[in-house]
Amino acid sequence: MARTYLEDMVVGSSFGGEIYRVEREEMLEFARRWDPRPVHVDDAAGEAAGFGGAIASGAYTTAIFTLLSMRSREKDGEHAVIAGLGAELRLPLPVRAGDVLCYEATVLEIRGSAGRPDAGVVRTRGRLVREDGEVVYESTTATLVARRPA
C-alpha cells in the first residue's frame, strides 16, 4: 500500500467521511472502566445534571475520534506518522448513546521540524459531527510525519 509522506500532504485538503454509532453498552462500559463519574455511568445522574441521561466520557469520545482518524488515514495510503505531539480539544456538546458521528478533517499547516530533518509537523483540525450537523468534538492536533525517504 502507498504511504502518504509529508511531501504528499497539502494545506487545505480535507478527508474523512468515516462513521461511528455510539452504542449505549459500549459507552457505559468504557466509562465504568476509565471515567466512572455518575454522569457517565448513570442515567438518573445525567438526567439530574440536565443532560436527559448518561453522557459519554470525553476519554471515550477521544477514543472514537482516534479510531476514525486512523481509518481515514488508511484509506488514501497510511500516513507516515511518527508520533502525535499534542492537541487542543473542544467538547462543545455532550455525546449520547445512539448518536451517529461522522469524522472530517482538514490540514491546517505543514512545517519543518527543527530537531528532525527527516520529518515535519502537520497541524490538522478534525471534527466529529452529529447527524444533525452539530459538532460534538473538535481537535487540532500536531503530528510528526516522516518525509519521503531519499
Added chain:
Amino acid sequence: MARTYLEDMVVGSSFGGEIYRVEREEMLEFARRWDPRPVHVDDAAGEAAGFGGAIASGAYTTAIFTLLSMRSREKDGEHAVIAGLGAELRLPLPVRAGDVLCYEATVLEIRGSAGRPDAGVVRTRGRLVREDGEVVYESTTATLVARRPA
C-alpha cells in the same frame, strides 16, 4: 461525602499523587481496539520507529489520565463538575509498558461563566509524571464546576 464546589477551589492549589502502572497487555489491547497503528500494537514496528518497542496510544494515556484525575478529585470530596469543555494536550515523551505514572494537578484559574450563573470555569493543569521525573503527558483542561447551591 462532602462535595467540592466552585467556592471551595483555590487558584494555585495542587492535588494528585495517584499512581498507575502501564501493563503491557492492557496497553496493547486498548490500541488494538481504538488505535491499531503498527507502532501501538507491534514491538517490531515500534523498534523500527526508534522507540525500542510498542508505545502507548495517546487515547490510552488520555484514558489513564482521566481515571487518575477522577480518583484524585474523589479524595477531597467529589468535585461538582458539570462538564468538561475542552483541553490542550502535550505528549512530550512516549509511554511504554512498565512505566509507572503519577498524576499531579494545579488549579490555574477560576472565573465566572457568562451563560451559567450557577457555575464557573476552572482551568487546571494536570500531568502524568514518570518514575524518573519526566513528564509524559500534560493537559490544561477547562471544566464547568457548579457553585454551592444557595
